[in-house]
Amino acid sequence: MAAAxxxxxxxxxxxxxxxxxVLYAEIDCDFADVLFSFLTLPLGKIMRLLIQHYGNNAPILGSLKSLYVGLENLDSCHFWTEAGKLMLLDPRNSSEIQCSRLKLQxxxxxxxxxxxxxxxxxASMHHRVKCVCLNPNSSSTTMKRFIEIEHRSGDKGVFTVQTASFLLTDNLMVLPDSPISLLWLFKLYGIEDTNVLEERTLIVGLxxxxxxxxxxxxxxxPLTDIFLGISTVASTFKTRKEYLMSAIPEPDDLSSTPMKINVKVVVQSSTNRILLAQTREDFVDFLFSLLTIPLGSVQSLLDNKTCFWSINNLYRSISNLEIGEHIKSEETxxxxxxxxxxxxxxxxxxxxxxxxxxSPELYRLFNSNRIKYFESTPRDVWHEMNMIDPTGKDCFVKGPTTFTVTDDLVVSIPSSTSMISxxxxxxxxxxxxxxxxxDIGIEEALSLLRASLISTQALTDGLKPFLKTQPRDQK
Structure with a gap:
């Protein structure tokens, strides 16, 4: 997409x-909205955008890139519907209506x-879905007639109050634009003499x-990296590896998610490195579903303690801003x-x-192509439509099927040569x-999610704490 x-x-x-x-940048509500919209992006959407924009130079981001590329290369026959695979490759944003009003998309x-x-x-939100109505002539027909849905119009704002302005720090803290915020920044960075400050005006586009x-x-x-061309990525790598050794955030309520998924892993006994996993479709479905999780939910699941240091600050900033003065509402x-x-x-x-x-309640006007939402039951001239789940079976991956998963989360069909290789x-x-x-439950899943963000050995770094660690001769 080229910005106008x-x-x-x-x-x-x-x-x-x-x-x-860079000490800080002065930003308006429009720029703050674009920043905050990062939190609404699913991990798969982020990976897709980075690959499209940077090609082979796209950042690795732990095992997310290899997970995404493996999904792309896996034959569509292993998904209940072709639509389901496409949904994973290009996951929608649940805040798309809001993000469509951003000044720069x-x-x-x-x-x-x-x-x-x-x-x-x-009706379906995806065209590669088969009709399930009782009409025998339509039961095997792929959706073809396109109709744009009339949605209730909202206000013109996005996430922040339109009159608000902010200070954006080098590590993406968003502060109210005020003298108190400025003094706090000076003290934080040890600025004793304002004569050491130099002002620049920069134009920012796509x-x-x-x-x-x-x-x-x-x-x-990131601001110093972009505006001054001085990269600090290499210097943070060691800190990121140390992050993997830190304690895993404990979930608030283990009983709320009792699901367990059984996985067999092939382990190098001397190092406890996981060489590959052999698993059924449920674990693969869970792995691919990581790509659908919005960045804000990833931060929430990991108690805002991820390896995305700047995103941690951006996420924390939202709670520190005043509702009604800076942020639009509690709902926002x-x-x-x-x-x-x-x-x-x-x-x-x-x-x-x-x-x-x-699920939206969609209604079609009789003898018309008009379709729209209603908050309450409409008049008789509107006919409620049958909404079809495009995934087919409440999940994406078809089973029963056995898959192999490599340490960096590449999913494939088992072969006799993979283990030998x-x-x-x-x-x-x-x-x-x-x-x-x-047995992969909530604790193991959180550890695996965290490892997938930073490590190219996500299975090992995520599941090693849950392996039997005693030497073979002591078993």
């Missing part, structure tokens, strides 16, 4: 002489669409916003801090306690290999 000429921001940026550092947001069967009684999205995920100083806060999954994205294999948008490549003798079984 008017889709630009002019930022007043304050730098520190001699330090090669980093991806094209299509209006909400409805595809109707030939009989005019069944390219810089994409750099900011990438920087928010890989750097603790919830939308950013605990965003829901879009309709039909909550898989039955999902271990995490996530919410999903409610791994052992030969890593020069591991058969005597140093064993099979263990794990």
């Amino acid at each position: 000429e008017e889709d630009r921001f002019s930022l007043r940026v304050m730098t520190v002489k001699g330090r090669n550092k 980093i991806y094209d947001i299509d209006p909400m669409q409805c595809f109707v069967c030939r009989n005019g009684t069944c 390219k810089e916003i994409m750099e900011l999205l990438k920087g928010s995920l890989v750097s603790s100083t 806060v919830d939308r950013l801090l605990e965003p829901e999954l879009p309709l039909y994205y909550l898989s039955s294999s999902q271990i995490f306690p996530l919410g999903e948008q409610s 791994i052992l030969n490549q890593m020069k591991i003798p058969l005597s140093d290999v064993e099979v263990q079984e794990l």
Whole structure:
């Protein structure tokens, strides 16, 4: 997507002489809205945008890239519907209506669409779905007739109050634009003499916003990286590895998510490294469903203690801003801090306690192509439509099927040569290999989610704490 000429921001940026550092930038409500919209993006959407924009130079982001590419390469026959696979590859944003009003959009947001069967009684949000109505001529017909849904219009704001202005720090803290905030920043960074400050005016467009999205995920100083061209990514790598060794956030309520998924893992006994996992479709469905989780929900699940240091600050800022003065409403806060999954994205294999948008009540005007939402039952001239789940079976991946998952979360169909290839490549003798079984519940899933964000050995780093660690001769 190419930003139009008017889709630009002019930022007043304050730098520190001699330090090669951005201290803060003055931003308006429109720029703050774009920043906060990052939290509504699903992980799969983020990965898709980065791959499209940067190609082979897209950041790795732990095992998310290999998980996404593996999904892309997995044959569609392993999904209940082709629509289900496409939903995973390009997950929708549950705040798309709000994000469509952003001054600058980093991806094209299509209006909400409805595809109707030939009989005019069944509807789906995806066109590659088969009709299920009783009309024999329509029962095997793919949705083809497109109708754009008339949605209730809202106000013109997005996430922040339109009159608000902010200070944005180098590590993406968003503060009210006030003298008190400025003094706090000076003390925080040890600024004793304002003569060391240097003002610059910078123009920010789509390219810089994409750099900011990438920087928010890989750097603790994204403004300095972008505006001064000084990267700190390498210096934060060691800290990121140490993050994997920290304690896993304990879920608030283990009893709320009793689901357990059994997985067999092939382990190198001497190191407890997981070489691969053999699993059924439920675990693979769960892994692919990680791509549908909005960034704000990832922060919530991990208690805002992720390896995305700058996103942690952005997330924390929302709670510190005043509702009505800076943030529009309590509903807006919830939308950013605990965003829901879009309709039909909550898989039955999902271990995490996530919410999903409610099913819309769509009505079609008799003898017309007009379709719209209603909050209450409409008059007789409107006919309620039968909404079809595009995933087919309340989940994405078809079973019963056995899959293999590599340490970096590449999913494939088992082959006789895959295990041999791994052992030969890593020069591991058969005597140093064993099979263990794990039950993946909420604690294991949280650990795996955290590892997937930073490590290219997500299975090992995420599940190693739950393996049997005693040496073979002591068993």
